[in-house]
Amino acid sequence: xxxxxxxxxxxxxMILLGVLIxxxxxxxxxxxxxxxxxxxxxxxxTIIIMLIAILSLYRNESYLVDVCLIxxxxxxxxxxxxxxxxxxxxxxxxxxKANLEAVEDNLQHQEEEVIVVEAxxxxxxxxxxxxx
Amino acid sequence: MTGGxxxxxxxxxxxxxxxxxxxxxxxxxxRFKKALNRIHAAAMGDTLGILFVSLGLMVMRGFxxxxxxxxxxxxxxxxxxxxxxxxxxxxxxxxxQNLGEIAVIRMEKEDREKAAGSGRPxxxxxxxxxxxxxxxxxxxxxxxGKGRKGAEK
Numbered sequence: 001x002x003x004x005x006x007x008x009x010x011x012x013x014m015i016l017l018g019v020l021i022x023x024x025x026x027x028x029x030x031x032x033x034x035x036x037x038x039x040x041x042x043x044x045x046t047i048i049i050m051l052i053a054i055l056s057l058y059r060n061e062s063y064l065v066d067v068c069l070i071x072x073x074x075x076x077x078x079x080x081x082x083x084x085x086x087x088x089x090x091x092x093x094x095x096x097k098a099n100l101e102a103v104e105d106n107l108q109h110q111e112e113e114v115i116v117v118e119a120x121x122x123x124x125x126x127x128x129x130x131x132x
Numbered sequence: 133m134t135g136g137x138x139x140x141x142x143x144x145x146x147x148x149x150x151x152x153x154x155x156x157x158x159x160x161x162x163r164f165k166k167a168l169n170r171i172h173a174a175a176m177g178d179t180l181g182i183l184f185v186s187l188g189l190m191v192m193r194g195f196x197x198x199x200x201x202x203x204x205x206x207x208x209x210x211x212x213x214x215x216x217x218x219x220x221x222x223x224x225x226x227x228x229q230n231l232g233e234i235a236v237i238r239m240e241k242e243d244r245e246k247a248a249g250s251g252r253p254x255x256x257x258x259x260x261x262x263x264x265x266x267x268x269x270x271x272x273x274x275x276x277g278k279g280r281k282g283a284e285k
Contacts, residue, residue, distance in 0.1 A: 002136050006192070009144050016151055020158045027162050035167040035224035042216055043161060043174045046209075047154060050185045053202060054147075057189055065201040072205055076212040083219040090227045 010058040017051045034086050038079060045075030143192040150184030157181060167224045168231075171217050178213040182206060 021044055028040030049068050056064030096103070157177025161170045186206050190199040225231060 002133075002140060005140055009140075009147065013147055013151055017154070020154060023158050023162060027158075033167055033224070033228060035220050035227070036170060038220050038223070039161060039167065039170050039174050042220070043157065043177060046178050046182060047158075049205065049209075050150070050154070050182060053186060053189055053205065056198070057192055062196075062198050065198050065205075069201060069205055069208070072208050072212070076208075076216055079216040080219060083216075083223045087223055087226060 007058075010054055013054055014051060014058065017047050017054070021047050021051075038082050038086075041082070042075070042079050045071070045078070049075070139191060143188045146184050146188030146191060148188075150181050150186075150188060153177060153184060154181040167228070168221060171221055171224075175213060175217050178217070179210060182209050 024040050024044045024047065028037045028044070031037045031040055049072050052064055052068040052071060056062065056068065154177045157173055160173025160176070164170050164173060183206055186202045190202050193199050193202075
């Protein structure tokens with residue numbers, strides 16, 4: 001009797017958490033910015049940790065709690081790495097946009113390198129360079 | 133028998149309270165419009181949700197090694213969740229250019245304008261460009277200025 005009550009309680013909790021995971025996935029797909037997606041992924045990690053903890057009592061397997069602990073650490077690490085990566089991507093894009101001088105400089109260097117390589121390859125290009 | 137039922141009721145109450153907080157967190161994250169508000173909603177699920185769910189499972193399990201591990205999960209989450217929330221908020225504040233004016237920054241700017249107005253009347257605007265004032269327009273100006281210099285060369 002009491003075992004059945006525990007069974008239905010844990011089963012209902014797991015079903016509810018599954019529904020919440022689906023809603024969070026929808027938010028992570030719809031989210032307009034990158035930080036909305038990271039928030040949704042962080043929330044999915046939290047819900048999955050609860051799900052694993054409930055599953056460990058539902059199946060009466062104690063090693064699943066260790067899985068839960070490790071999952072918490074990896075989830076935290078993934079959020080930190082995602083934030084670092086997207087901060088770096090944003091800064092790189094902004095610097096590329098801001099520093100037009102450096103872009104022109106790079107293009108000039110590339111043109112010079114191409115001319116030098118072509119001059120080494122073909123003798124006619126050397127004459128052109130001499131004319132210049 | 134009644135002791136078992138009391139324990140079941142306590143565990144069920146704590147578990148359902150935790151699930152209620154998690155539902156609120158997911159609802160808030162879907163309902164709010166800005167990312168910083170969403171962090172506010174999601175942090176509630178990270179702290180209170182996992183606290184009450186783990187407490188319910190600990191009551192259900194009794195004194196054992198599993199309860200200690202669940203307690204460690206709570207401890208780790210309460211240490212890690214503010215850090216991750218702070219990093220997400222910093223990412224949002226750095227990348228979102230039309231974030232709007234945050235109240236603290238506006239207060240500092242008003243204070244600074246007041247100080248500048250008392251020191252030099254009329255020169256408050258261009259005295260100190262801070263992070264709140266240098267929006268996308270300012271950055272665009274500096275970028276095009278560099279571009280102009282390159283073109284003049």
